[in-house]
Amino acid sequence: MIFLSVAGITKRFGGVVANRNISFDVAAGELVGIIGPNGAGKSTLFEVITGFYRPETGEVRLQGQRLTGLSPDRVSRQGVARTFQKLRPFQGMTVLGNVTVGALQKSHDVKQARKEAQEILERVGLADKADAYARTLSTGQRKRLELARALATRPRLLLLDEVTGGVDQGSIPGLVSLVQDLHRAGITLLVIEHNMRVITAVAQRIVALYLGEVIADGPTEAVTRDRRVVEAYLGQAYAER
Amino acid sequence: MRGHWPALVVFGLAALAPFFVRDAFLLDSLILILIWGTLSAAWNVAGGYAGQVSLGHSAFFGIGAYSAALLATRWDLSPWLGLMVGALLSTGAGLIIGYLSNRLRGPYFVLATIALSQVLLIVASRWRGFTEGSEGIPVPFRPGFWTLGFADKATWVYIGLGAALVLYLIQRHLEGSRTGHQLAAIREDEDAAQSLGIASRRLKVMAVAGSAALASVCGTLWAQYVGFVDPFYVFSVDLSVRFALGAIIGGTGTALGPFLGSFLITTLETYLRATFAGIGAGLVGIYLIIYGLLLIAVVRFVPQGLAGWVRDFARRR
Numbered sequence: 183m184i185f186l187s188v189a190g191i192t193k194r195f196g197g198v199v200a201n202r203n204i205s206f207d208v209a210a211g212e213l214v215g216i217i218g219p220n221g222a223g224k225s226t227l228f229e230v231i232t233g234f235y236r237p238e239t240g241e242v243r244l245q246g247q248r249l250t251g252l253s254p255d256r257v258s259r260q261g262v263a264r265t266f267q268k269l270r271p272f273q274g275m276t277v278l279g280n281v282t283v284g285a286l287q288k289s290h291d292v293k294q295a296r297k298e299a300q301e302i303l304e305r306v307g308l309a310d311k312a313d314a315y316a317r318t319l320s321t322g323q324r325k326r327l328e329l330a331r332a333l334a335t336r337p338r339l340l341l342l343d344e345v346t347g348g349v350d351q352g353s354i355p356g357l358v359s360l361v362q363d364l365h366r367a368g369i370t371l372l373v374i375e376h377n378m379r380v381i382t383a384v385a386q387r388i389v390a391l392y393l394g395e396v397i398a399d400g401p402t403e404a405v406t407r408d409r410r411v412v413e414a415y416l417g418q419a420y421a422e423r
Numbered sequence: 424m425r426g427h428w429p430a431l432v433v434f435g436l437a438a439l440a441p442f443f444v445r446d447a448f449l450l451d452s453l454i455l456i457l458i459w460g461t462l463s464a465a466w467n468v469a470g471g472y473a474g475q476v477s478l479g480h481s482a483f484f485g486i487g488a489y490s491a492a493l494l495a496t497r498w499d500l501s502p503w504l505g506l507m508v509g510a511l512l513s514t515g516a517g518l519i520i521g522y523l524s525n526r527l528r529g530p531y532f533v534l535a536t537i538a539l540s541q542v543l544l545i546v547a548s549r550w551r552g553f554t555e556g557s558e559g560i561p562v563p564f565r566p567g568f569w570t571l572g573f574a575d576k577a578t579w580v581y582i583g584l585g586a587a588l589v590l591y592l593i594q595r596h597l598e599g600s601r602t603g604h605q606l607a608a609i610r611e612d613e614d615a616a617q618s619l620g621i622a623s624r625r626l627k628v629m630a631v632a633g634s635a636a637l638a639s640v641c642g643t644l645w646a647q648y649v650g651f652v653d654p655f656y657v658f659s660v661d662l663s664v665r666f667a668l669g670a671i672i673g674g675t676g677t678a679l680g681p682f683l684g685s686f687l688i689t690t691l692e693t694y695l696r697a698t699f700a701g702i703g704a705g706l707v708g709i710y711l712i713i714y715g716l717l718l719i720a721v722v723r724f725v726p727q728g729l730a731g732w733v734r735d736f737a738r739r740r
Binding site: 266271331 | 599608610612614615616619620622624
């Protein structure tokens, strides 16, 4: 059975078509990169998959179960976790508190959830910050926190929206290896990324969007050389060289 | 008992007061501090823990006060029954307001809560045939437990204390429980909370309805203690602000805060009013100005609330 199926998604905002008939499948355990210039519709697609937006047409299914039409919290309980492009940690809570909230989805016991949260913080390298308030963290640490919080829900599918965006150069390798670790641990990932060096390092397959449409879908090597993708990113002049 | 000692001190002192204090005025102040504190705590369940700030909680308070008063005067029924009827009606009103909180966020939700209390004010003050309209209802005093009639102030101290303890424990439970963590997440960022699988809409409605029912119970107790229900007082925005203010000054989202806030507000108000009572007619309102300025000072210098200030102080030692 197809693990994740995105079939014919169209999402409009007034006259703007943010997603036009987007379709692709993802196999279990795959790590798929989603690329495209600003305004290509990447984040909109994430919002549609996670239930925050309802598409005009099309549907998303996870292991045959329809996600489209479910509220965001129910999508999450189906095993889909996400991070936000604009980070949204619970500012007034501690780092451990943030992750505990995630863990409480599956464990109903607060003590147990806190223990799980502690383990996840160790996994993402934030254990020494457990008692710090989320608002005191650096951007790189906040990215890790969002990742930890999402992981705590024990997802089958994890959607990462620009994990390395706005992070200082020094923190990028650590975040990249963290994503690779998660992939090795068997989680299926969809990763939006602007940094081409990052995406080529982590993804075996890339879906490229441009103006709301899929313009390329295939192995990383092929998509990054695809004429239309290069055009979309750099303009025609570069593609003609 | 870890973390409970400040509460033990506060409630312990209140419990001992009737043994040492005979002055009726002081005992009356203590009873009101406890009742207003309990109301601020009930407000805190929705406003502090779940972040659903209401300025219409007098609606639920008034429903509780009227339910018991009307059932007693019209049908000669026990105020305990009125207490339960009021709590049920308030739960219903809370469900409606809670449902609205899913449609209206932030200031629009606040306006909706104010509107509810004002609609009830109009109903209570105009429906003369049933509520006696703006004249209000004197609550019949019949001594006894079943009729909630106690002439003895000490008894009322313990009734107020019992209600306060129940609310304190409910709040402490919220802090440590799964639901409490989820409510806090909704308060901090509702979208992020939903993305973690929290059914925020349902939880918010539950928090607001629960808070409403608790406020209603306090309304019944207050009406039985004071003995008179005046629509312009029980449904007033002033009263709603008082509930919110007690929790904000004491520390939103803390279990003891509403009681500390209520203590400060009520003593300040009572003391200032008494002090400036004899002043010339032109300066009658001056105590309100001083009261307002002092509250501004508290919010300015102790923005985290009294409970947070006590906690920081305890830590520093």
